[in-house]
Amino acid sequence: MRCFIGIDLGSTTTKAVVLDEQQNVIGRGITNSRSNYDTAAAIAKQEALVNGRFHLFRQALAQTGALNGQLEGFLAQLERDFRAEQYLEQLDDLAVTCQRSLASAKFGDDAKVVGEALDEVFRRIAAEAPALFAPGARRKSDFFRDIAGSQYLAAGEAVAKELGIRYDYLLNVFDRSIIEVENRVYAGSIRRHLLAALERTFEAMPGTAGRRTQVEAPVKGILDTEMEETYVVGTGYGRARLPFSKEHVRSEILCHGLGAHVMYPQTATVLDIGGQDTKAIQVDPTGIVESFQMNDRCAAGCGRYLGYIADEMNMGLHELGPLAMKSTKTVRINSTCTVFAGAELRDRLALGDKREDIMAGLHRSIILRAMSILARSGGIRNEFTFTGGVAKNEAAVKALKELVFENYGEMTLNIDPDSIYTGALGGATFAWRAVVEEGKTAEARA
Amino acid sequence: MSTVATPASGRKPEVQKEDAMWLQKELINRNYAELARARAENRKVSATFVPGNLNELLMCFDFARSLPETNALQNGMRKKSGKFIMDAEREGQSEDVCTYVKADLGMMQGGEVGPTGEPLPRPDVLLLSYTGCFTFMKWFELIRHKYGCETVMLHVPYQGEGRIAPNMRDYVVRQLKESVIPTLERISGVKFDIDRLREYMKESAKAEEDLVAVLQSAKNRPSPIDGYFGAVYYIGPIFTAFRGTPEATQYYRQLRGEIEERVRLGKGPVTPDGEMGEERYRLIVEGPPNWTSFRDFWKMFYDEGAVVVSSTYAKVGGLYDFGFRHDPDHPLESLAEYCLGCYTNLNLPSRVDMICRYIEEYQADGLLINSIKSCNSFSAGQLLILREVEKRTGKPAAFIETDLVDPRYFSAANVKNRLESYFQMVRQKRGAAVGAH
Numbered sequence: 001m002r003c004f005i006g007i008d009l010g011s012t013t014t015k016a017v018v019l020d021e022q023q024n025v026i027g028r029g030i031t032n033s034r035s036n037y038d039t040a041a042a043i044a045k046q047e048a049l050v051n052g053r054f055h056l057f058r059q060a061l062a063q064t065g066a067l068n069g070q071l072e073g074f075l076a077q078l079e080r081d082f083r084a085e086q087y088l089e090q091l092d093d094l095a096v097t098c099q100r101s102l103a104s105a106k107f108g109d110d111a112k113v114v115g116e117a118l119d120e121v122f123r124r125i126a127a128e129a130p131a132l133f134a135p136g137a138r139r140k141s142d143f144f145r146d147i148a149g150s151q152y153l154a155a156g157e158a159v160a161k162e163l164g165i166r167y168d169y170l171l172n173v174f175d176r177s178i179i180e181v182e183n184r185v186y187a188g189s190i191r192r193h194l195l196a197a198l199e200r201t202f203e204a205m206p207g208t209a210g211r212r213t214q215v216e217a218p219v220k221g222i223l224d225t226e227m228e229e230t231y232v233v234g235t236g237y238g239r240a241r242l243p244f245s246k247e248h249v250r251s252e253i254l255c256h257g258l259g260a261h262v263m264y265p266q267t268a269t270v271l272d273i274g275g276q277d278t279k280a281i282q283v284d285p286t287g288i289v290e291s292f293q294m295n296d297r298c299a300a301g302c303g304r305y306l307g308y309i310a311d312e313m314n315m316g317l318h319e320l321g322p323l324a325m326k327s328t329k330t331v332r333i334n335s336t337c338t339v340f341a342g343a344e345l346r347d348r349l350a351l352g353d354k355r356e357d358i359m360a361g362l363h364r365s366i367i368l369r370a371m372s373i374l375a376r377s378g379g380i381r382n383e384f385t386f387t388g389g390v391a392k393n394e395a396a397v398k399a400l401k402e403l404v405f406e407n408y409g410e411m412t413l414n415i416d417p418d419s420i421y422t423g424a425l426g427g428a429t430f431a432w433r434a435v436v437e438e439g440k441t442a443e444a445r446a
Numbered sequence: 447m448s449t450v451a452t453p454a455s456g457r458k459p460e461v462q463k464e465d466a467m468w469l470q471k472e473l474i475n476r477n478y479a480e481l482a483r484a485r486a487e488n489r490k491v492s493a494t495f496v497p498g499n500l501n502e503l504l505m506c507f508d509f510a511r512s513l514p515e516t517n518a519l520q521n522g523m524r525k526k527s528g529k530f531i532m533d534a535e536r537e538g539q540s541e542d543v544c545t546y547v548k549a550d551l552g553m554m555q556g557g558e559v560g561p562t563g564e565p566l567p568r569p570d571v572l573l574l575s576y577t578g579c580f581t582f583m584k585w586f587e588l589i590r591h592k593y594g595c596e597t598v599m600l601h602v603p604y605q606g607e608g609r610i611a612p613n614m615r616d617y618v619v620r621q622l623k624e625s626v627i628p629t630l631e632r633i634s635g636v637k638f639d640i641d642r643l644r645e646y647m648k649e650s651a652k653a654e655e656d657l658v659a660v661l662q663s664a665k666n667r668p669s670p671i672d673g674y675f676g677a678v679y680y681i682g683p684i685f686t687a688f689r690g691t692p693e694a695t696q697y698y699r700q701l702r703g704e705i706e707e708r709v710r711l712g713k714g715p716v717t718p719d720g721e722m723g724e725e726r727y728r729l730i731v732e733g734p735p736n737w738t739s740f741r742d743f744w745k746m747f748y749d750e751g752a753v754v755v756s757s758t759y760a761k762v763g764g765l766y767d768f769g770f771r772h773d774p775d776h777p778l779e780s781l782a783e784y785c786l787g788c789y790t791n792l793n794l795p796s797r798v799d800m801i802c803r804y805i806e807e808y809q810a811d812g813l814l815i816n817s818i819k820s821c822n823s824f825s826a827g828q829l830l831i832l833r834e835v836e837k838r839t840g841k842p843a844a845f846i847e848t849d850l851v852d853p854r855y856f857s858a859a860n861v862k863n864r865l866e867s868y869f870q871m872v873r874q875k876r877g878a879a880v881g882a883h
Contacts, residue, residue, distance in 0.1 A: 237859070237863070250870060251863065251866045251867035251870050252863075252867075253864075253867035253870075253871070254867060254870050254871065254874065284878075286878060288871075288874050288875060288878050289867075289871045289874065290836075290842065290871075290875075291836065291842065291843065291844070292844070292864075292867060292871070293845060294860075294863075294864060296819075296847045296857075296860065376829055376845070378833065
């Protein structure tokens with residue numbers, strides 16, 4: 001089948017969206033862009049295609065009615081089993097890579113016992129893997145580096161203590177190995193993993209095993225269907241790194257504008273607050289960007305600001321919003337400058353203000369900055385769509401609602417749960433249009 | 447004069463320029479050489495600003511002529527301004543003020559060596575013709591404070607009503623007669639001769655005629671020139687120490703010839719990387735360029751096939767395309783009108799009118815504003831201009847932010863991101879317009 005793919009290489013995460021010929025979103029994929037943009041793009045795309053396969057499984061299995069009533073449960077189990085398979089493969093790779101790193105490390109006589117410790121650490125992590133992918137399991141992150149990293153640190157500390165070796169040896173080996181592992185794309189093993197996961201799922205849900213043939217046939221049929229990368233469009237700050245010709249690259253302004261339009265066809269104004277920049281975009285009724293404004297080179301008031309505040313407060317990024325929502329009093333934080341805000345925050349704490357009130361003030365100050373960029377772009381018009389990582393933060397949304405109402409009156413505010421994929425969706429839509437509407441074919445890298 | 451066209455020595459082979467660009471460079475360098483010799487030749491030195499300057503008048507008193515803004519931008523292009531600005535800040539100048547001022551003050555601190563490496567003499571007189579920038583006054587106040595040199599001020603009324611009223615012109619003429627000319631006579635020791643001024647003005651008008659023809663050649667498709675990045679070379683002689691000289695007249699005649707030949711051959715502009723490829727976007731630009739990353743900045747345009755067909759900056763020293771010429775028959779009145787009519791002295795509605803007119807006459811795809819971080823004078827009102835032009839022309843406009851000569855304020859990734867978005871937006875809108883027909 002023909003697939004149309006958009007890849008958004010952001011500064012912190014890389015997202016991909018796959019559209020089918022009817023312009024339906026069939027898959028979404030995300031990964032971290034920290035170490036290598038090329039790998040990040042490949043992985044995000046691969047993840048989106050895998051997600052697309054699941055979408056097709058659902059369609060096909062729903063049609064046959066083979067899993068009547070159990071379809072969603074089955075697919076959820078299948079996905080968890082598949083993730084576990086993927087995780088174990090990467091974990092094996094990490095174990096081998098760590099041993100290789102150890103061979104070149106200068107630990108002297110300790111090398112042997114560190115090698116034994118590594119074996120023990122990986123044995124423990126592997127044993128814990130099923131629990132990580134059990135139904136209802138909560139993971140702090142879905143990225144291998146984060147999951148395996150926290151498991152490794154915990155197991156490593158215990159093992160080091162038990163064997164009486166230095167913990168920092170283990171840390172050293174991990175640090176030297178993780179980037180290498182993270183930058184490998186395991187494209188060849190997806191089919192194998194899916195088939196293995198299918199077996200596990202039948203085991204985990206014995207009730208379904210009886211209908212094995214009816215279930216297997218469509219799943220295998222879909223696995224045999226080639227998901228052809230008909231046309232790919234890249235966007236985001238890392239777009240220049242993509243192995244595409246210029247024709248396949250669009251600015252993120254256009255992609256966010258179009259993506260928001262696809263999600264909400266009535267959208268007139270789009271605000272995107274990402275990790276490093278804030279964009280205010282005005283789009284016409286067909287999704288064409290009419291004007292835009294961005295923050296200047298200073299990323300004050302962008303997502304990174306919240307990250308910095310979270311670090312300052314020794315909290316998780318996702319905890320900031322909920323804390324701010326507990327606020328009962330308005331504290332005014334004047335600075336959107338990351339560094340000044342840190343000073344203001346400590347000052348406010350010293351004055352005796354409550355953390356939740358200060359947090360609410362910080363969220364408001366981010367949105368105040370966004371309001372100014374919005375004003376520069378031509379103001380807020382109905383409907384208004386808020387996208388980007390910060391749109392997930394309830395305190396930011398609350399502040400935005402208040403300020404929009406104060407300044408512009410009643411407006412429809414759209415926030416899609418998949419808003420993080422807006423840019424990639426716009427890219428995929430450009431890809432779809434290029435082929436379906438303009439009859440273009442993919443071009444080689446210029 | 448043909449020898450004048452020989453490229454200056456030390457030319458880097460990879461940079462391509464039109465012949466007239468080499469000639470321009472040589473003229474500018476020649477002025478620095480003249481300034482360097484001024485003391486030895488017992489010449490007096492004047493310093494004045496570019497917008498609406500009184501070059502012909504200063505020549506009547508045999509002054510060697512220094513233009514601090516030009517010095518700053520030349521230092522910017524030569525990558526020297528960053529240090530100067532930091533030096534000036536260390537001496538107490540604020541981080542946010544005009545970086546031309548700080549580059550100039552920093553240069554003085556560094557031993558008063560000009561952009562070409564030759565000494566730059568301290569001025570004997572500061573001629574402050576106030577044309578729309580309040581910072582000018584403070585700038586010369588700082589220089590006067592440093593050198594104790596004389597300052598003569600020409601107050602040019604702002605065109606608040608969007609036109610030059612007769613009493614405004616009379617006011618400027620009276621200042622010229624009662625204050626500026628007597629002061630310049632006294633400092634230079636040269637008696638003012640109005641016929642000498644008339645002669646210079648005859649030359650000015652000739653050069654002005656040719657310059658307008660050059661700038662308006664951008665109405666052709668493809669445009670044979672870049673009316674912003676290329677035009678900054680073209681306007682060099684006429685807005686600085688050469689307007690009124692036969693060299694300038696010769697320069698513009700030669701330039702016009704070259705450009706007319708390009709039009710005949712259907713050629714696009716010459717960029718530092720050679721002939722520009724296909725003309726894909728025609729833009730109007732408002733705001734000065736960034737000088738410290740000038741070539742990188744330009745490249746972001748020509749790599750995408752974007753040519754600037756007209757810019758307000760190319761009119762910053764004086765506005766000729768709507769008919770003004772220096773008039774030898776009314777020398778002082780004409781000088782007054784020149785000062786009153788320069789771009790920085792226009793009010794916002796006039797600027798909007800001008801840009802809208804350019805968009806129409808040059809068949810431009812849209813407007814791009816380069817807002818200068820440290821320029822309070824230019825930046826005020828730019829977003830209003832943008833909004834109004836969008837409304838009136840229906841053409842897309844965009845906004846980028848850089849600085850004049852402070853390398854710290856040029857973020858290439860940020861600028862490129864916005865420019866690419868803008869070009870794609872123009873393309874997309876054009877596609878939509880075609881589809882609608």
